[in-house]
Amino acid sequence: MEREAVLVAIDVGTSKVVALIGEVTRDGALNIIGKGTPASVGLKKGVVVNIDQTVASIRSAVEQAERLSGYNLESAFVGVGGGHVESENSAGAVAVSGPSKEISREDIARATEVARAVNIPSNREILHVLPRGYVVDGQEGVMHPLGMSAVRLEVETHIVHASATAVQNLSKCVQQAGVRIDELVAQPLAAAEAVLSGTEKELGVAVADFGAGTTDVALFLDGSPYHTRVLPIGGNNVTNDIAIGLKTSLQVAEDLKIRYGTCNVNAVDPDEQVTVEAIGEDTGRKVDRAEIARIIDARMRELFEKLGDEIQAAGRGGMLPAGVVMTGGASQLAGTAELGRQVLQMPVRVAGPTGVGGLVDHLLTPAHSAPIGLLLWGARAITQVDLGRYESAPAHGGLGRIRDWFRNLFP
Ligand SMILES: Nc1ncnc2c1ncn2[C@@H]1O[C@H](COP(=O)(O)OP(=O)(O)OP(=O)(O)O)[C@@H](O)[C@H]1O
Ligand SMILES: [Mg+2]
Known part of the structure; x- marks a missing residue:
C-alpha cells in the first residue's frame, strides 16, 4: 500500500524509552516500520532527573528504530508523564x-x-x-x-x-538527542488512544496505565476526556516492597515479582516455596510464595484505592458505566483485574494496544500502549481534515509544519 506519511512517537518512560516509526498508508492504516525499546536511565517517576542519561537513553532508542527502518528520524510526537500532569x-x-x-x-x-x-x-x-x-x-x-x-x-x-520546568527538561533531552518535537502529548491521553473503544468513551470509562514509576489516569464521558492525571506510584513500588519485605536486592525482587507474583493470595498454596534464581547475592535462597503475594496484594490494593479516590474526586459521582481499562507493564501481574474489581466495585479489564500493524512483534503488550497510542494520536493529528482543534494548541514548532504538509496535500 502506498505510503502517505511517516511519523514517529517517543515515550520516555521510567523503565524504558520507546521510539516507534509508523507509516500511514493511503487507505488510512498505521504500520510500524521501526522501533527501539532500550531500558531507560535518568528518570524518576516519569520525570527527568538526569539530562545526560536521559539523552543517551533516547538516542539509543532512536538509533535502534532508525537502523530497523532505514528511515532518518527528524521529529516526533513525545509523551509527557510525571505526577505534575x-x-x-x-x-x-x-x-x-x-x-x-x-x-x-x-x-x-x-x-x-x-x-x-x-x-x-x-x-x-x-x-x-x-x-x-x-x-x-x-x-x-x-x-x-x-x-x-x-x-x-x-x-x-x-x-x-x-x-513548565519538567516539560522543558524533557523537551531539552529530546532535542539534544537530535529530534524535533511535533507535539507534546499527555501520557494518559496517549494510552487511552490505544486501548479504549469509542463506545467506552461515550458511556464513561477510565484508562489506568500502570507503569514502573507512575499510573496514568484519564476519565472519559460523552466521547471525550474530562479528567487527566498522573499518580506518582507504580510497579516499582511493588518491587521495592518485595525487596524490603524479603530483604533482597531490587533485581531479585523484580525477578521474583515477574516469575511468581500474583495479587491473589488465596490462589497460592501456603506451603509453596520458591527459589531465588536471579543473579544476586542470595541465589538459591528459598522464600514463601504466599509472602510475595501478600506484599503485592497490599501495595496493589493501595494503588487501586488511590485510583478510586481519583475517580471520586473527578466528580460525576464517580460513575463510570464502562469501568476501568487497565494497561501498562504493571497491569500484567496475575489477578490484577480481579483485585481491581473488588476494590473499585466496577468492571475492570486489562488491555493491550490495538489499531496498528507492521512490525508489532513484542509490541502488542500492555507495556506498549502509551507509545502506540502516541503514534495513533500523531496519525490522527496529521491526517485530520478539521485541524480546528490544533489552531490553538501550543506551537512547539512542529504543528505549523504539519499544517503546511497537510495543506500541500489538500490545497
Ligand atoms: N509480567 C509482568 N508482571 C508484573 N509486572 C510486570 C511485568 N512486566 C513488567 N512489569 C512491571 O511493569 C513496570 C514497567 O511498566 P512500563 O513499561 O509500562 O513502565 P514505564 O512506561 O517505563 O514507566 P512509567 O510509565 O511509569 O514512566 C515495572 O514495574 C515492571 O516490574
Ligand atoms: Mg509508561
Whole structure:
C-alpha cells in the first residue's frame, strides 16, 4: 500500500524509552516500520532527573528504530508523564461574528481562546485544550458547530497542563538527542488512544496505565476526556516492597515479582516455596510464595484505592458505566483485574494496544500502549481534515509544519 506519511512517537518512560516509526498508508492504516525499546536511565517517576542519561537513553532508542527502518528520524510526537500532569475543565463563550451569523472557524478559535484564558499559574505549561462539546444558542451537545446559524457560541474544553520546568527538561533531552518535537502529548491521553473503544468513551470509562514509576489516569464521558492525571506510584513500588519485605536486592525482587507474583493470595498454596534464581547475592535462597503475594496484594490494593479516590474526586459521582481499562507493564501481574474489581466495585479489564500493524512483534503488550497510542494520536493529528482543534494548541514548532504538509496535500 502506498505510503502517505511517516511519523514517529517517543515515550520516555521510567523503565524504558520507546521510539516507534509508523507509516500511514493511503487507505488510512498505521504500520510500524521501526522501533527501539532500550531500558531507560535518568528518570524518576516519569520525570527527568538526569539530562545526560536521559539523552543517551533516547538516542539509543532512536538509533535502534532508525537502523530497523532505514528511515532518518527528524521529529516526533513525545509523551509527557510525571505526577505534575493535571487537568481542569473550562468554558468560553463568544458572540458569533460576521454578517451571515454563521459559526466560522474563527469564532470557534475565539471561543477556545476564551476558555483557555482560565487562570493557570505561569509555572504551568498548557499541553492540550481539547473541545468536549459546544453550546450553540443554549443548545447543548453540539459536536460540529461549524456553519451553524447562531448568535452565541460556547465551548466546553478540557485543559491539560504540566510543570513548565519538567516539560522543558524533557523537551531539552529530546532535542539534544537530535529530534524535533511535533507535539507534546499527555501520557494518559496517549494510552487511552490505544486501548479504549469509542463506545467506552461515550458511556464513561477510565484508562489506568500502570507503569514502573507512575499510573496514568484519564476519565472519559460523552466521547471525550474530562479528567487527566498522573499518580506518582507504580510497579516499582511493588518491587521495592518485595525487596524490603524479603530483604533482597531490587533485581531479585523484580525477578521474583515477574516469575511468581500474583495479587491473589488465596490462589497460592501456603506451603509453596520458591527459589531465588536471579543473579544476586542470595541465589538459591528459598522464600514463601504466599509472602510475595501478600506484599503485592497490599501495595496493589493501595494503588487501586488511590485510583478510586481519583475517580471520586473527578466528580460525576464517580460513575463510570464502562469501568476501568487497565494497561501498562504493571497491569500484567496475575489477578490484577480481579483485585481491581473488588476494590473499585466496577468492571475492570486489562488491555493491550490495538489499531496498528507492521512490525508489532513484542509490541502488542500492555507495556506498549502509551507509545502506540502516541503514534495513533500523531496519525490522527496529521491526517485530520478539521485541524480546528490544533489552531490553538501550543506551537512547539512542529504543528505549523504539519499544517503546511497537510495543506500541500489538500490545497
Ligand atoms: N509480567 C509482568 N508482571 C508484573 N509486572 C510486570 C511485568 N512486566 C513488567 N512489569 C512491571 O511493569 C513496570 C514497567 O511498566 P512500563 O513499561 O509500562 O513502565 P514505564 O512506561 O517505563 O514507566 P512509567 O510509565 O511509569 O514512566 C515495572 O514495574 C515492571 O516490574
Ligand atoms: Mg509508561
